[in-house]
Amino acid sequence: QVHLVESGGGLVQAGDSLRLSCTPSGQTRSVDTMAWFRQAPGKEREFVAAVQRMGGGEDYSDPVKGRFSAFRDSQKKLLYLQMNNLKPEDTAVYYCAARMLPALRREESMYDFWGQGTQVTVSP
Numbered sequence: 001q002v003h004l005v006e007s008g009g010g011l012v013q014a015g016d017s018l019r020l021s022c023t024p025s026g027q028t029r030s031v032d033t034m035a036w037f038r039q040a041p042g043k044e045r046e047f048v049a050a051v052q053r054m055g056g057g058e059d060y061s062d063p064v065k066g067r068f069s070a071f072r073d074s075q076k077k078l079l080y081l082q083m084n085n086l087k088p089e090d091t092a093v094y095y096c097a098a099r100m101l102p103a104l105r106r107e108e109s110m111y112d113f114w115g116q117g118t119q120v121t122v123s124p
Contacts (some may be wrong), residue, residue: 002113004096009118016086016122022062022079022096022115028121033057034079035111036070038092038120045095047106049081059104063089086122093117 008020013083024031035050049070050059058070069082079096097111 004115006115006118009120011121017084020081031098035097036081037095041091091112
């Protein structure tokens with residue numbers, strides 16, 4: 001079992017930057033690809049970014065490409081999401097997710113473990 005805890009959310013203004021962190025615990029050696037999803041009020045949860053454990057593979061959704069960067073620490077355990085030039089439409093609860101297989105996937109059902117989420121609010 002793997003437990004994921006997100007942190008770093010908060011209230012910022014449009015154009016600001018914010019970095020989210022995801023700290024895994026438990027059987028972390030079983031984790032390969034890790035990802036960020038988000039859910040805005042009244043909307044379904046959507047894929048944001050994913051990073052493989054090895055090989056450096058990354059994937060980003062179109063709305064965040066060029067503004068957000070997902071990366072892992074040198075030990076390949078913690079996951080980060082650097083968010084630059086934030087927009088009001090980035091307001092959402094951001095979730096960390098992990099899967100035991102290496103393929104980069106965007107479907108929620110492909111992820112085995114989930115965190116509780118952290119709120120990001122971007123004011124105009």
